[in-house]
Amino acid sequence: MTSTASTPSSQRSFYAMEDWRGGTRSLLEEQDYWIDQVEGTIPPDLRGTLFRNGPGLLDRGGISLAHPFDGDGMICAFTFVEGRVHFRNRYVQTAGYVAEEAANKILYRGVFGTQKSGGCLANFLDTRIKNIANTQVIYWGDKLLALWEAALPYRLDSSTLGTLGLDNLDGLLQPKDTFAAHPRIDPQRQRLVNFAIQPGPKTKIHLYEFDLSWQLIEQQTYAIPGFAFIHDFALTPTYAIFFQNPVRLNPIPYLLGLRGAAQCISFNPQQPTRIWLMPRNGGTPQCLTMPACFVFHHANAYEEGNQITIDSIAYDHFPSPEPGMDFRNVNFAALPPSLLWRIQLNLEKQRVQQNCLDSRCCEFPTVHPHWVGQPYRYVYMAAGHDPVENAPLQALLRRDLITGEEDIWSFAPKGFVSEPVFVPKGIGGQDGIWASQGDEEDGWILQVVYDAADEKSHLVIFDAAKISAGPVARLSLRHHIPYGLHGTFTGFVKNSQ
Numbered sequence: 248m249t250s251t252a253s254t255p256s257s258q259r260s261f262y263a264m265e266d267w268r269g270g271t272r273s274l275l276e277e278q279d280y281w282i283d284q285v286e287g288t289i290p291p292d293l294r295g296t297l298f299r300n301g302p303g304l305l306d307r308g309g310i311s312l313a314h315p316f317d318g319d320g321m322i323c324a325f326t327f328v329e330g331r332v333h334f335r336n337r338y339v340q341t342a343g344y345v346a347e348e349a350a351n352k353i354l355y356r357g358v359f360g361t362q363k364s365g366g367c368l369a370n371f372l373d374t375r376i377k378n379i380a381n382t383q384v385i386y387w388g389d390k391l392l393a394l395w396e397a398a399l400p401y402r403l404d405s406s407t408l409g410t411l412g413l414d415n416l417d418g419l420l421q422p423k424d425t426f427a428a429h430p431r432i433d434p435q436r437q438r439l440v441n442f443a444i445q446p447g448p449k450t451k452i453h454l455y456e457f458d459l460s461w462q463l464i465e466q467q468t469y470a471i472p473g474f475a476f477i478h479d480f481a482l483t484p485t486y487a488i489f490f491q492n493p494v495r496l497n498p499i500p501y502l503l504g505l506r507g508a509a510q511c512i513s514f515n516p517q518q519p520t521r522i523w524l525m526p527r528n529g530g531t532p533q534c535l536t537m538p539a540c541f542v543f544h545h546a547n548a549y550e551e552g553n554q555i556t557i558d559s560i561a562y563d564h565f566p567s568p569e570p571g572m573d574f575r576n577v578n579f580a581a582l583p584p585s586l587l588w589r590i591q592l593n594l595e596k597q598r599v600q601q602n603c604l605d606s607r608c609c610e611f612p613t614v615h616p617h618w619v620g621q622p623y624r625y626v627y628m629a630a631g632h633d634p635v636e637n638a639p640l641q642a643l644l645r646r647d648l649i650t651g652e653e654d655i656w657s658f659a660p661k662g663f664v665s666e667p668v669f670v671p672k673g674i675g676g677q678d679g680i681w682a683s684q685g686d687e688e689d690g691w692i693l694q695v696v697y698d699a700a701d702e703k704s705h706l707v708i709f710d711a712a713k714i715s716a717g718p719v720a721r722l723s724l725r726h727h728i729p730y731g732l733h734g735t736f737t738g739f740v741k742n743s744q
């Protein structure tokens with residue numbers, strides 16, 4: 248799939264690599280404090296907790312990890328209580344983290360290329376996996392869970408962030424099972440929907456739907472041919488939608504101790520991307536194809552008669568981590584840009600039409616939670632500052648999918664952003680089920696920004712309807728937070744302070 252973006256050959260001066268690099272430092276200290284440096288006004292109706300997850304540790308025993316995705320999960324909680332915000336961060340005390348803390352050295356290979364010291368002999372045939380619990384954190388049915396897609400969830404104490412242990416969801420999951428890091432909440436049926444990948448000659452996709460008390464309401468298992476690297480899915484009232492990217496896995500270099508598993512994935516541009524529509528209540532899956540692309544994240548999807556629309560962030564090819572490359576010296580301009588595409592499926596004619604909506608690189612798309620799976624108008628993303636060049640994410644972008652209008656605020660040159668989280672205005676539920684039936688723009692956007700000017704991170708709050716007006720509040724932390732992955736906001740306010 249070829250995008251409409253052009254990539255200039257020379258890097259422009261709207262950011263400096265050394266500034267970006269400041270957000271790749273480990274955060275060793277675990278903190279607890281009320282944030283006292285606030286510019287602007289914290290919206291009084293914001294009540295609840297923003298939980299965020301991401302790699303907190305980027306080196307161990309003086310050795311850098313090969314890739315941030317291999318870093319141990321660290322949870323941050325921003326709790327909004329009566330116009331004040333309390334901050335806390337804790338490492339997930341996974342078995343691997345505890346063991347490596349005690350040894351102060353890397354004991355496990357990482358999926359994205361981190362190796363134990365001692366060369367390939369030390370890594371030869373070592374296929375033990377460290378559950379790093381670093382990708383997402385969700386609050387649902389009175390449980391706070393840290394998720395990593397290749398293993399079981401870790402349950403945390405939602406007040407203290409202390410680790411309670413692995414959680415098998417009341418016996419649903421076996422010790423070797425997985426649980427994806429991208430659950431979606433169906434706002435109509437008030438269900439949490441998630442999947443699990445089981446590799447094999449055929450890849451099995453397990454689909455689970457839970458009610459508000461974690462009772463399993465639906466469970467389906469589908470098998471698709473070949474290897475599948477699936478990080479996220481899209482949800483409509485009828486379907487769970489999966490993109491099978493055209494990648495192959497050659498595990499030999501991994502088994503020989505030469506490469507991480509993700510470095511053994513190769514992209515085949517001659518093969519199509521397969522779009523699988525799995526009926527949520529059982530039945531026969533449908534498969535349509537589109538030109539090769541690689542998708543990590545979907546923004547949203549919806550049905551209109553026989554047509555299904557899916558908005559996704561697509562790369563021309565798999566942005567593969569190269570062996571031996573120092574991720575802190577990554578050449579952004581040389582990587583494939585991540586772009587917003589609209590993919591429309593005509594189920595009657597079995598046709599797929601895809602359009603790139605913007606030449607600006609973007610990632611971490613989100614929408615108002617009431618519009619998940621429904622026809623919608625606005626998507627919010629972390630985006631590049633420059634309209635065409637692939638670069639670090641420095642801006643918050645809202646795109647109007649009807650008019651094409653963009654509403655943007657950039658933190659360039661010194662600011663680097665994380666995933667935006669949408670919080671509907673009004674009274675929120677504890678589980679991401681929102682009582683308010685306001686307008687689609689009626690909400691707040693929360694975003695953590697690393698600012699190289701003071702080498703600290705800040706939580707910024709935007710009115711979702713007026714991004715280009717800038718943040719309504721900026722809360723300054725006393726330290727930085729390494730670039731994170733995903734988070735959720737809940738009405739949960741219990742705080743041990």
Ligand code: CO
Binds near residue numbers: 479
């Ligand atoms: Co993700």
